[in-house]
Amino acid sequence: MKQTNRIKTIVLAGLSLLMSVNFYANHHEGEGHGTHKEGVAKEYNPVVTIMDHIKDANEWHVITTDENTAHPNHISIPLPVIIYDNEGLKFFMSSKVAHGHTHEGYKMTHDGQVVSVAGKKKADMFDVVKGNLSTDAVFFDLSITKNVATLILVFIILMIVFPKMAKSYKKGLVPSGVAKFLEPIVLFVRDDIAKPNFNQKQMDKFMPFLLSIFFFIWFSNMMGLIPFPPFGANLTGNISVTFVLALITMLVINLNGNKGYWGHMLWMPGVPVPVKILLAPIELVGVIAKPFALMIRLFANITAGHIVVLSLIGIIFIFQSIGGSLMAVPLALFISVLELLVAFLQAFVFTMLAALFIGTSTAEAHH
Numbered sequence: 001m002k003q004t005n006r007i008k009t010i011v012l013a014g015l016s017l018l019m020s021v022n023f024y025a026n027h028h029e030g031e032g033h034g035t036h037k038e039g040v041a042k043e044y045n046p047v048v049t050i051m052d053h054i055k056d057a058n059e060w061h062v063i064t065t066d067e068n069t070a071h072p073n074h075i076s077i078p079l080p081v082i083i084y085d086n087e088g089l090k091f092f093m094s095s096k097v098a099h100g101h102t103h104e105g106y107k108m109t110h111d112g113q114v115v116s117v118a119g120k121k122k123a124d125m126f127d128v129v130k131g132n133l134s135t136d137a138v139f140f141d142l143s144i145t146k147n148v149a150t151l152i153l154v155f156i157i158l159m160i161v162f163p164k165m166a167k168s169y170k171k172g173l174v175p176s177g178v179a180k181f182l183e184p185i186v187l188f189v190r191d192d193i194a195k196p197n198f199n200q201k202q203m204d205k206f207m208p209f210l211l212s213i214f215f216f217i218w219f220s221n222m223m224g225l226i227p228f229p230p231f232g233a234n235l236t237g238n239i240s241v242t243f244v245l246a247l248i249t250m251l252v253i254n255l256n257g258n259k260g261y262w263g264h265m266l267w268m269p270g271v272p273v274p275v276k277i278l279l280a281p282i283e284l285v286g287v288i289a290k291p292f293a294l295m296i297r298l299f300a301n302i303t304a305g306h307i308v309v310l311s312l313i314g315i316i317f318i319f320q321s322i323g324g325s326l327m328a329v330p331l332a333l334f335i336s337v338l339e340l341l342v343a344f345l346q347a348f349v350f351t352m353l354a355a356l357f358i359g360t361s362t363a364e365a366h367h
Contacts, residue, residue: 046314054237054306056145057112058094060229074099077229079149081106081114085139094143114141147241150233154219158212189214193352197359206358209252213245214351221302221343225336236346237303239295246295249354254287257361290357294350301346305339 060077078095083106096103097114105117115122116139123138144152165179175183189211194203220235235241263269265283268276312335315328 044314044317046311046318049314050307050310052111053232053310054234054303055111055113056147056233056238058108058114058143058145059098059112060146060149060232061112062229079146080144082142082144083114083139084142085120112146114143146233147235147238149230150220150223150235151241153230154216154223154235157219158215162215186211189351193348193355197355198362202359202362206252206355210351210355213249213354214347217245217298217350218344218347221346222340224302224306225339225343234303234306236298237306239299242295242299245298245350246291249294249357250287250291252354253290253357253361256358258364260363261361290353294353298346298350301342305335305342309335309339 058079058081060079062075062077065073065075076095076098078093078098081090081092081094081097083090083104090104090106092103094108094112094114097106097108099108101107102117105120106114107117108114120137120139123140161178161182164177165175165182168176168179190203190207193214194207194210198206217236220241223231224234224236226232265287266280268279268283271279309332312328312332316325318324
């Protein structure tokens with residue numbers, strides 16, 4: 001039985017790798033993909049493929065046919081483009097601006113980014129503060145990109161799975177359906193993450209938060225490993241996503257911090273006053289340093305996994321030989337299987353450290 005399960009795992013991983021080779025090889029047109037234009041072949045550049053994949057985009061590219069011709073056929077899943085500029089709100093699908101087309105003053109670059117034909121720059125928070133929206137220089141991009149669509153999809157999955165899981169327990173203590181699979185993981189979060197850091201009252205308070213971030217990160221990581229639309233987005237490898245997760249964790253830590261937590265941070269008991277004045281700013285830096293470490297760790301590990309797999313697959317197209325394939329495929333298969341573990345491990349590490357930091361801020365003082 002165990003041997004059968006191992007064979008199934010290897011077969012599934014192999015199929016996933018083959019699909020990823022096909023997907024990544026045809027992911028985008030342009031430099032780095034060996035396309036021919038006017039009879040001139042371009043040298044394959046894996047950096048372009050890798051960067052195109054790990055970045056966000058306004059469409060889900062499926063495949064390119066007739067790639068070695070002057071007019072390749074690109075098959076993509078369009079996503080909504082929502083632009084707000086000095087002319088007002090604009091809404092259209094990304095297919096309107098794909099492959100060199102211009103629509104309402106905007107077009108899409110080869111890597112799936114919507115830009116302004118008139119040279120307007122994308123607005124950021126500093127432009128909001130300065131109030132530059134009234135000029136022609138900026139525009140707000142509120143589009144549903146790959147990462148946003150994946151985030152919404154993960155949210156929908158969580159909202160479907162967990163109510164069903166809770167409903168199954170109303171029928172009896174024996175779980176049914178998806179609860180059979182998820183119950184051991186929920187118990188793992190409770191027994192190995194929450195219990196060592198909280199008392200029973202605190203566990204009841206913080207378990208929903210811990211379960212939410214654990215399953216959100218885990219589901220997002222797993223969906224990023226599926227190499228075909230509507231999956232494959234590098235959601236937790238996006239620094240903005242990990243920043244928001246870290247920010248929420250920081251708020252939970254500090255808003256629930258008790259008197260002892262803030263007292264030991266701002267005015268340490270039993271320490272000379274000059275030392276207190278010196279240490280207080282350093283301790284305050286830790287308020288930001290802890291969530292910053294959570295943000296960078298998750299972002300770096302997930303992004304690195306995607307880059308390693310793509311780099312190994314790129315060897316096939318660089319050497320264009322059987323020897324390169326014989327070397328690249330086993331290594332890429334090994335890393336792909338390892339990424340299944342990393343997807344779970346990163347969710348565990350983020351949740352475990354969040355529980356540790358929250359437990360420290362809510363711990364009762366011992367005299």
